[in-house]
Amino acid sequence: RHEREILPRHGMQAGIAMADICCGIGDFAVLAHKEFKPARIVALDHSVASLEYARKVAADFDIRDIEYTYGDASQMLLEDNQFDLVTCRHSLQIFNRPDILLKELYRICKPGGRVYITNEKNSHCLGEPRAASIQWTYNEVATLFAHFDMDVEM
Ligand SMILES: C[S@@+](CC[C@H](N)C(=O)[O-])C[C@H]1O[C@@H](n2cnc3c(N)ncnc32)[C@H](O)[C@@H]1O
Incomplete structure (x- = not known):
């Protein structure tokens, strides 16, 4: 969807x-x-x-x-x-x-x-922590990509 x-x-x-x-x-x-x-x-x-x-x-x-x-x-x-x-x-x-x-x-x-x-990416099945720092990094990458008119979802 x-x-x-x-x-x-x-x-x-x-x-x-x-x-x-x-x-x-x-x-x-x-x-x-x-x-x-x-x-x-x-x-x-x-x-x-x-x-x-x-x-x-x-x-x-x-x-x-x-x-x-x-x-x-x-x-x-x-x-x-x-x-x-x-x-x-x-x-x-x-x-x-x-x-x-x-x-x-x-x-x-x-x-x-x-x-x-x-x-x-299956590593989360093995217990990758959903640490705030990882989420922060994802968000920063998504913001950077948006600057180039690219959509990134993680
Ligand atoms: C996990 S399935 C994903 C299939 C489909 N894109 C989907 O979203 O359901 C990965 C597909 O990549 C194909 N594939 C893997 N290596 C390939 C290659 N070197 N050349 C062409 N197809 C490849 C496999 O045959 C398989 O159909």
Whole structure:
């Protein structure tokens, strides 16, 4: 629900070209398609099983406009500068070289477009303290990023 508000602030709207990298079973691509009506959605993953499932769901719901694509997110065969919005949700933490993934996300994004990343961090499950100093640091980082017109939620 909160992404419904965040994404339009960064260019999500009808008619854009977007890519969802590490799309998994394609649920976000379907929701984006339903909610915002982009003109083009490319959804890429390296899991053949997930892509097959995503294609089946899209077919079952008669959604034809999502291009499910097999590929390695750290070396994509997609051309430079072609998407207004590049999303990559809950996947950065998997990569042992997240910098390479980030470069790829930026590479396929048009100049002036936006890259949207969400990340999972499980250390809180192991008891990371919610210390005031940690919260303060998060807030400072969010304030700094806001200065550059970026949204950060932690
Ligand atoms: C935790 S899932 C997140 C899926 C989806 N984005 C979501 O929000 O539900 C991570 C996904 O990254 C994909 N993935 C991991 N490494 C990848 C790589 N090198 N290239 C492409 N996809 C990759 C996995 O197959 C998996 O679908």
